[in-house]
Amino acid sequence: MITSSPRRWPAVAAVTVGIFAIVTTEILPIGLLTPIAGDFGLAVGTAGWTMTVPGLVAAVAAPVVTVGTGRLDRRTMLAGLMLLLAAAGFLAAAAPTFAVLLAARFLVGLVIGGFWSIGSGLAPRLVGTAAAGRATSVVFSAVPLGSVLGVPLGTLVGQLAGWRTAFLALGLLALGTAAALWFVTPSLPATEATRVTVLKGLMTRCGVRSGLLVTFLVVLAHFGTYTYITPLLRDVVRPEVLSGYLLVYGAAGIAGTFLAGLRKLNFTAAAVLIALATVLLPHAGPVGALALLVVWGVAYGAVPVCSQAWFARAAPDAPEAATVLFTASFQATISLGALAGGFVADAVSVPAVMTGGGVVALAAAAVVRGARRTGAAARGARATSSSPAGSAVKSGSTE
Numbered sequence: 001m002i003t004s005s006p007r008r009w010p011a012v013a014a015v016t017v018g019i020f021a022i023v024t025t026e027i028l029p030i031g032l033l034t035p036i037a038g039d040f041g042l043a044v045g046t047a048g049w050t051m052t053v054p055g056l057v058a059a060v061a062a063p064v065v066t067v068g069t070g071r072l073d074r075r076t077m078l079a080g081l082m083l084l085l086a087a088a089g090f091l092a093a094a095a096p097t098f099a100v101l102l103a104a105r106f107l108v109g110l111v112i113g114g115f116w117s118i119g120s121g122l123a124p125r126l127v128g129t130a131a132a133g134r135a136t137s138v139v140f141s142a143v144p145l146g147s148v149l150g151v152p153l154g155t156l157v158g159q160l161a162g163w164r165t166a167f168l169a170l171g172l173l174a175l176g177t178a179a180a181l182w183f184v185t186p187s188l189p190a191t192e193a194t195r196v197t198v199l200k201g202l203m204t205r206c207g208v209r210s211g212l213l214v215t216f217l218v219v220l221a222h223f224g225t226y227t228y229i230t231p232l233l234r235d236v237v238r239p240e241v242l243s244g245y246l247l248v249y250g251a252a253g254i255a256g257t258f259l260a261g262l263r264k265l266n267f268t269a270a271a272v273l274i275a276l277a278t279v280l281l282p283h284a285g286p287v288g289a290l291a292l293l294v295v296w297g298v299a300y301g302a303v304p305v306c307s308q309a310w311f312a313r314a315a316p317d318a319p320e321a322a323t324v325l326f327t328a329s330f331q332a333t334i335s336l337g338a339l340a341g342g343f344v345a346d347a348v349s350v351p352a353v354m355t356g357g358g359v360v361a362l363a364a365a366a367v368v369r370g371a372r373r374t375g376a377a378a379r380g381a382r383a384t385s386s387s388p389a390g391s392a393v394k395s396g397s398t399e
Contacts, residue, residue, distance in 0.1 A: 086174035221361035
């Protein structure tokens with residue numbers, strides 16, 4: 001058993017920064033979609049492929065990397081993946097054509113799937129079982145920080161120095177993180193790898209399948225709309241205050257993450273609030289748009305926490321495999337949401353994207369309620385069958 005060691009907390013910090021860099025790199029195009037489209041002479045929906053490609057690749061990479069790298073030292077894998085992320089950032093910054101930019105985004109997808117599948121379960125090995133919960137919380141805090149702060153900060157850098165500079169900065173961050181992971185993380189030989197049979201077994205569980213459906217709908221609603229939030233807001237507010245609006249959204253998202261962690265905000269409420277914000281936003285003025293971004297940020301900040309908790313409850317005996325399914329489903333839906341939103345934006349309009357996302361979010365809320373009723377009925381049936389009276393009924397006798 002690995003005991004807690006203060007010397008290994010720097011490794012926890014390095015993994016956390018790595019996840020922050022990954023999440024920020026993945027969603028950075030959201031805030032830079034308009035200048036990217038303008039630079040390459042593309043429609044906004046076509047530029048949305050910069051969100052679609054990494055999500056699709058990550059969805060495949062998560063299970064493939066988890067199963068295929070079971071014998072490799074985890075420190076080597078993490079550092080190597082960060083070097084690949086740095087290369088992707090530098091390639092994006094120098095991309096002469098949109099095809100080269102998409103190639104860079106392909107590399108980002110490989111990193112997302114690989115790093116998550118390896119790094120998410122390392123806390124017990126780094127600090128020991130006694131401090132594993134605290135270390136895991138630190139690592140996962142990078143998700144809301146990256147997703148809700150990365151976009152506004154990246155947008156600000158893009159406004160001040162161009163979108164390519166934003167990708168260059170993230171490449172430098174990834175390069176420094178790779179060095180940190182190599183020097184402060186101890187050797188971590190592979191111990192036990194998730195097998196394909198375990199993943200297949202989880203898919204037979206009702207709780208896992210319902211979790212996949214809910215995650216698909218909520219993430220589809222969010223990224224199908226939020227990917228195109230910048231073009232929408234540019235028609236509502238002055239360009240120079242756009243990053244400030246996104247920063248407010250980010251701060252609200254952090255609040256939503258903590259509210260979900262404290263069980264003050266559940267999956268149903270989050271889906272309904274996302275629907276409310278997306279449907280009303282196209283009709284709001286500057287002040288109303290800011291208020292709705294707060295609502296939206298709080299709601300989406302709760303989604304990853306609620307989704308992770310759902311999979312953890314559905315598969316308490318296979319946490320690593322459950323994380324792989326969570327990562328794969330989340331990433332696949334990010335890409336599909338961006339792709340679907342792009343089609344609607346180009347064929348109809350960005351406001352139509354928002355309305356469609358609201359409808360999907362309401363469907364997600366309905367599925368959550370239905371799954372909870374089904375789960376409650378199943379638990380009640382098990383309780384009845386396990387009681388003396390229930391046993392008598394089951395056997396056809398009376399007491």
